[in-house]
């Protein structure tokens with residue numbers, strides 16, 4: 001299977017690259033997911049069977065002061081990746097985080 005991992009040098013990305021031994025990985029230097037043209041070009045040229053997005057703006061505290069960039073990386077960029085995946089009919093796996101919840105329901109979310 002031709003697997004493409006985005007954000008391949010982060011904690012999750014590194015783990016995924018070791019699980020999918022033949023995967024192609026792009027780190028931020030190689031593919032900035034906030035650059036729509038680059039996302040479309042790189043994903044379409046690879047024709048992956050599966051795209052896993054492990055890229056993310058993960059510094060929770062600085063996300064509050066850099067809300068625009070955090071929203072771009074964790075929100076808007078997903079439209080670009082989805083668009084590219086649709087072009088090549090590749091499923092997209094994306095990871096969310098419990099940090100998006102306010103904690104009012106306690107620790108457990110199903």
Ligand SMILES: NC(=O)c1ccc[n+]([C@@H]2O[C@H](COP(=O)([O-])OP(=O)(O)OC[C@H]3O[C@@H](n4cnc5c(N)ncnc54)[C@H](OP(=O)(O)O)[C@@H]3O)[C@@H](O)[C@H]2O)c1
Nearest residue numbers: 007009010011012028032033034054055056058095096097
């Ligand atoms: N680790 C966990 O336990 C955990 C738990 C639940 C959910 N998640 C989710 O899993 C995802 C990855 O988390 P992680 O722990 O692996 O975080 P991480 O170690 O901070 O890795 C995130 C990676 O994304 C890259 N990145 C940031 N902006 C980018 C951009 N514009 N384009 C391309 N790459 C970009 C970062 O590169 P730079 O370092 O160069 O900025 C980094 O390599 C996040 O969505 C996170 O919310 C993780």
